[in-house]
Amino acid sequence: MSEQPLLEVKDVETFYGKIQALKGVTMEVNSGEIVTLIGANGAGKSTLMMTICGNPRAAAGQIIFDGQDITNLPTHEITRMNIALSPEGRRIFPRMTVYENLIMGATTSDPAYFDKDLAHAFELFPRLKERKDQRGGTLSGGEQQMLAIARALMARPRLLLLDEPSLGLAPLVVKQIFEAIKMLNEQDGLTVFLVEQNAYHALKLANRGYVMVNGTVTLSGTGKELLASEEVRAAYLEGGAH
């Protein structure tokens, strides 16, 4: 583990108009970790994710990636710094084929790596290879999520931001997706920051976790600690452990 965290969020505050969504959030993601952020609806999880990407912009505080302040950079420059985002709701390009979607993911990366990255993505999600000439919108929800992650990976990220990858997916598919994330982390050493409502699976997967309530981080610790914590169990895991 390096001395300096890969991503550092310091006292970040974000507003939607007059409504304060983030009330001073501080957290960090170290290189090689899987860190998860869990919380209820409207806690500000996705807002934090979006703020890291510069839209909406943080009103106060600092976001530092790899020693560089990215708080005020435009979104496309942030994502060019090897931060890849797989957005909430997948947001694949529905009329474009799987292959075209993956090419779009590689927009910012060096074309020399394209073939290798493509092979890697297909290896990770063989289903995508079967469907490479199929339109994105005709894929099932799980396949679309695989595509969204694969597309993000095509940018050769050092930090992968995943916003609710389990949203609307069958438990079996959620398991597949999470296994793929684990593999990425273990084999490629990819750093992953995961925002999830599915607290049980997310905490089981993650090295560390943060719990967010009403725009502030109320708890943090290793995945196991949080899983064992009474508060977390009561608030997020009742009936969630499927």
Added chain:
Amino acid sequence: MADTESTPSRPARHLDFSKVVKDLIVTTLIATAVFGSTIAFRTVSAAGGLGLEVRYDIAFYVIAAVVIGRLLLWIFVWSKPPGTSAVEMPVSIKSGLAKVSAKVGKGFGPTMLLFALVFPFLPFTDRYLLDLSILILTYVMLGWGLNIVVGLAGLLDLGYVAFYAIGAYSYALLAQYFGFSFWMCLPLAGILAAFWGIILGFPVLRLRGDYLAIVTLAFGEIIRIVLLNWYQFTGGPDGLSGIPRPSFFGLPFNRSEGGFADFFGLDYSSIHRIMFLYFLILALALLTNFVTNRLRRLPIGRAWEALREDEIACRSLGLNTTSVKLTAFAIGAMFAGFAGSFFATRQGFISPESFTFIESALILAIVVLGGMGSQTGVVIASIAMIGGFEIFREAEQFRMLIFGLAMVIIMIWRPRGLISTRIPSIFLKEKKKVSADMVAQGEGH
């Protein structure tokens, strides 16, 4: 409308008589109300004022035709049990047809191109047909240009004619004030139009959909009104006349020595110039098509399409959506600029009247009817629209009515345009079309 009861064993025709009779009575009443008032009475100018002519017989025939038509529909179309298609076709024939249509689809482009190339030399081609095809080709080019903005980048532009006007006026004014030739002005007009495309692009970057449409509509009107009121510079409503005709790479089309006909040892004919204009606009249109098709395969073209699909996803992938939108606006505008300067040189006279909103609407209609993003669709739609306008020139009063009806029908039958398939810009082994029912919007998010 179709019967809701389904027969369990084999599909049989099924008519519910009381339902049909009720429907026919309603039909008769509606038809009588509509045609009784419009067809049965006719005003004629008689001596000393307006006279009324009564035509009950014609009205009766029309009403009868409507009722009988509806009865036939009941008997042959709506009597089918639900779930069966109107025309039953064996699977083998169906797949055979699909194969044939795929082949026809593949050969369609080259055939059209070949036809376009030999068209001026065909025996039945006269001055009128040639003029008409020049007009159609101008709209094909404009449609292809707008297709970049609307079809590929998904930015609804209702003021496209502004760039057409800028192209036309750039040529006319540059020729008038500096005496530049057509060939010099063509690129300049394109560059100027592209420049104005960027100027328009900047303020509208934050807008999408309806709001973008309104601002571009306003832009189109602003340009037209400036042209109309800046009398000293643009000639205002009088327009600009005496715009120089294009020359064949320096050889003018006239009777003089050293003219085109003289140089090639031909007898002078005014058709030479028209033929030249025809090939000029054909070349310009093909250039537009070629550039668009190439751009689609380049990262920038894919970025346009991705932008149409999902702007947020584009940003998350590190695309600078600002520059993507601006390039779409600029390149689309550039082709309108080319077409505009061609228009100016063909007409020899331009005025703001040629650049009204209805032109923008017409070009947009061509793109939408053709199927957004489809190059072939634009060709078919412009032939149908512009050619159709000409065919119905006799029935001038009903022209718009007929076109309104045609558009409604097309939007019912083919809601995604005539050619609604999208060919992927890149593929690994074989090209596979993305069929129409797969490209409905609002899915896959």
